[in-house]
Amino acid sequence: MNMECLMSRDVIVVGGGPAGMMAAIAAAESGAAVRLLEPNERLGKKLNITGKGRCNLTNDCGFEEFFENVPCNARFLYSAYAQFDSVCVKEFFSDEGVPLKVERGNRVFPVSDRAFDISGALEKRMKRLGVRVIRDRAEALMFQDGCLSGVAGGKGNYHAGRVVVTTGGVS
Ligand SMILES: Cc1cc2nc3c(=O)[nH]c(=O)nc-3n(C[C@H](O)[C@H](O)[C@H](O)COP(=O)(O)OP(=O)(O)OC[C@H]3O[C@@H](n4cnc5c(N)ncnc54)[C@H](O)[C@@H]3O)c2cc1C
Incomplete structure (x- = not known):
C-alpha cells in the first residue's frame, strides 16, 4: 500500500453545494490543504x-422534535446531528455575519430572505481558510498501488490521499 498518499494533508472535495462547502470547511479547519472541484461558475x-x-x-427545535419530523431513516442522521445540530448551524451563520430569523413552524431563514447570503457566508469562510476552488468536473477516482490517489477531472488530474464526494442528487 502507498503510505505516501495516506499521510498527505491534501483533501479533494468533489461538488460545491452546501455539503461540499461544509466538508471543505471542516477539513481545512482540521489542518488539511483542501481543493474543491465544481464545474459550475457559481458555488451552491x-x-x-x-x-x-x-x-x-434549519429548524429551531430540539433533538426529539427534529427526528420526529425526519420522514425516513432518521437513524442515519444521528451521528452527524449529534456533532453539529441546529444550534451549531445557527451559530455558524451568525458568526459569519448573517442574522437569522425564525418563522412559522420553527423554520429558520436569513433576515435578508436571500439564500445568496447563506452560500456567500460558506464561500467567505472557505476563502479565509485557503480552500482552493477549481472549476472542473470529476470524472473518476484514481488509485495507485491499491490506494486512493486522487481524482481525474475533465481538465486535469488532482492528487490527494483523501477524497470527499458530495455531488448531491437529482432535483
Ligand atoms: C426547489 C428546491 C427547494 C429546496 N428548498 C430547500 C430548503 O428550503 N431548505 C433545505 O434545507 N433544503 C432545500 N432543498 C434541498 C437542498 O437543495 C438540498 O438538500 C441541498 O442542495 C443538497 O446539498 P448537496 O451539497 O448535497 O448537493 P447539491 O446542492 O446538489 O450540490 C452538489 C454539487 O455537486 C456538483 N457536482 C455534481 N457532479 C459533479 C462532478 N462530477 N464533479 C464536480 N462537481 C459535481 C454540482 O454541480 C453541485 O454544485 C430544496 C431543493 C429544491 C430542488
Whole structure:
C-alpha cells in the first residue's frame, strides 16, 4: 500500500453545494490543504434557489422534535446531528455575519430572505481558510498501488490521499 498518499494533508472535495462547502470547511479547519472541484461558475447553485430563494437553512427545535419530523431513516442522521445540530448551524451563520430569523413552524431563514447570503457566508469562510476552488468536473477516482490517489477531472488530474464526494442528487 502507498503510505505516501495516506499521510498527505491534501483533501479533494468533489461538488460545491452546501455539503461540499461544509466538508471543505471542516477539513481545512482540521489542518488539511483542501481543493474543491465544481464545474459550475457559481458555488451552491441549487442552494440559492431553495426555500423560494430564501433558504430554510434549519429548524429551531430540539433533538426529539427534529427526528420526529425526519420522514425516513432518521437513524442515519444521528451521528452527524449529534456533532453539529441546529444550534451549531445557527451559530455558524451568525458568526459569519448573517442574522437569522425564525418563522412559522420553527423554520429558520436569513433576515435578508436571500439564500445568496447563506452560500456567500460558506464561500467567505472557505476563502479565509485557503480552500482552493477549481472549476472542473470529476470524472473518476484514481488509485495507485491499491490506494486512493486522487481524482481525474475533465481538465486535469488532482492528487490527494483523501477524497470527499458530495455531488448531491437529482432535483
Ligand atoms: C426547489 C428546491 C427547494 C429546496 N428548498 C430547500 C430548503 O428550503 N431548505 C433545505 O434545507 N433544503 C432545500 N432543498 C434541498 C437542498 O437543495 C438540498 O438538500 C441541498 O442542495 C443538497 O446539498 P448537496 O451539497 O448535497 O448537493 P447539491 O446542492 O446538489 O450540490 C452538489 C454539487 O455537486 C456538483 N457536482 C455534481 N457532479 C459533479 C462532478 N462530477 N464533479 C464536480 N462537481 C459535481 C454540482 O454541480 C453541485 O454544485 C430544496 C431543493 C429544491 C430542488
